[in-house]
Amino acid sequence: MAKVELKKPIVDEISAGIKDAQSVVLVDYRGLTVEQDTRLRKNLREAGITYKVYKNTFMNFAFKGTQFEGLSEYLEGPSAVAISKDDATAPARLLSEFAKTADKLEIKAGVVEGTLFDAKGMAAIASIPSREVLISKLLGSLQSPVTNFARVMNQLAEKGGASACEAPAAE
Numbered sequence: 001m002a003k004v005e006l007k008k009p010i011v012d013e014i015s016a017g018i019k020d021a022q023s024v025v026l027v028d029y030r031g032l033t034v035e036q037d038t039r040l041r042k043n044l045r046e047a048g049i050t051y052k053v054y055k056n057t058f059m060n061f062a063f064k065g066t067q068f069e070g071l072s073e074y075l076e077g078p079s080a081v082a083i084s085k086d087d088a089t090a091p092a093r094l095l096s097e098f099a100k101t102a103d104k105l106e107i108k109a110g111v112v113e114g115t116l117f118d119a120k121g122m123a124a125i126a127s128i129p130s131r132e133v134l135i136s137k138l139l140g141s142l143q144s145p146v147t148n149f150a151r152v153m154n155q156l157a158e159k160g161g162a163s164a165c166e167a168p169a170a171e
Contacts, residue, residue: 010055017052018066023112027107028079032105048085049094071116079108096126109121
């Protein structure tokens with residue numbers, strides 16, 4: 001079997017992984033202990049994020065012709081890829097959070113919803129709350145005026161109701 005035939009399934013696996021991805025983040029994992037790497041993989045897996053280490057040449061071939069092609073310039077040294085199909089900011093957020101405890105982990109770059117970001121850009125993306133948190137904040141903002149209005153109306157009804165009851169008794 002030719003070498004190309006052995007490599008094609010791996011490139012196809014990467015291509016299938018990034019096909020419908022919301023975001024792809026490249027990291028340099030050099031210096032992580034086995035325990036740290038295991039914990040990182042577990043955290044990412046629980047969040048529904050695929051995290052794998054591939055050869056840079058395989059990732060380069062898989063990225064060609066896709067929205068992730070810009071990541072090719074960051075494929076130097078050992079690289080791992082984190083892929084999310086659901087939450088666009090989750091890989092950056094989780095990797096950035098983990099990097100606080102494991103200073104050897106370094107985010108190289110990433111593509112979030114078709115836009116390429118370098119390490120600084122990914123740090124900014126990591127600060128964005130999750131979709132669920134943003135939705136709950138929006139709903140809280142929408143609910144607050146309605147709740148306040150209902151409270152005021154209730155106080156007016158109680159105040160008006162008490163004076164209305166006393167008025168007929170005085171007559």
